[in-house]
Amino acid sequence: MGKKSWKTREIAKAIHVNPSTVQRWIKYFNLAYNVNSNGHFEIPNETYKQLKVIYAEMKQGKKMSDVCLLGGDKEQAKSKKVTMIPTTQVEKKMEELLSQLDHIERKVRNKADDVVEYQILHQRKEINELNQVITQLSARINTLEDQLVSNTTPSTRPLRETSGKKRRLSSIFSF
Structure with a gap:
């Protein structure tokens, strides 16, 4: 061949x-x-x-x-295939990985805190805007009540209303 x-x-x-x-x-x-x-x-x-x-x-x-x-x-073949990594090296890599994992967890927590803080600030802003609207409406209601009270004074408002028949009768007998 x-x-x-x-x-x-x-x-x-x-x-x-x-x-x-x-x-x-x-x-x-x-x-x-x-x-x-x-x-x-x-x-x-x-x-x-x-x-x-x-x-x-x-x-x-x-x-x-x-x-x-x-x-x-066979001894040479086995030594070529089997490679052992020292325990200290594995432990060192594990510590590095755990450190990276802790760092990532801290970043995630900080990001979550930032998101919650943003949401709270946004809600606080909405609450302040609603408070301003309530204050404006309250002032408007007070103004309207004051206008209503000033337009209807006790002298112009009749105490009791009498029907047209009673007035005619009273005017006849008052002579």
């Missing part, structure tokens, strides 16, 4: 897997490949050989994390 490069579909047929499986293995094991102008994988011979090894080991029932590509040196 002296080809310069393979297509994903060709390798998939050769090792009896789905083309998407070939792409997944290439990405998982960080194997060499090129992408042509149409976006298709072009796979070199060396990668094809590595994919055949992966297929053989997967066929034996191994997990992808247990597949060894470094010529059988």
Whole structure:
């Protein structure tokens, strides 16, 4: 098989897997490949050989994390795959994240307080405007009451009204 490069579909047929499986293995094991102008994988011979090894080991029932590509040196393969992060580094990152979270919570609380303060000020302004309207209406009512009282004095207003018959009778007998 002296080809310069393979297509994903060709390798998939050769090792009896789905083309998407070939792409997944290439990405998982960080194997060499090129992408042509149409976006298709072009796979070199060396990668094809590595994919055949992966297929053989997967066929034996191994997990992808247990597949060894470094010529059988399992210790070197494990040391390459397993990287432990020191606890102090993880704790430091957690403290940074918690600090950022506290900072964000404070900002949210401040923003909420600002919103409530704005609403209260706006409501206070509306209350003041309503108080002014009430004061104006009260003054207007007082003015109208004063005008009503001044237009109707006790001398011009009759104490009791008498009917027209009684007046005629009283005028006849008053002579």
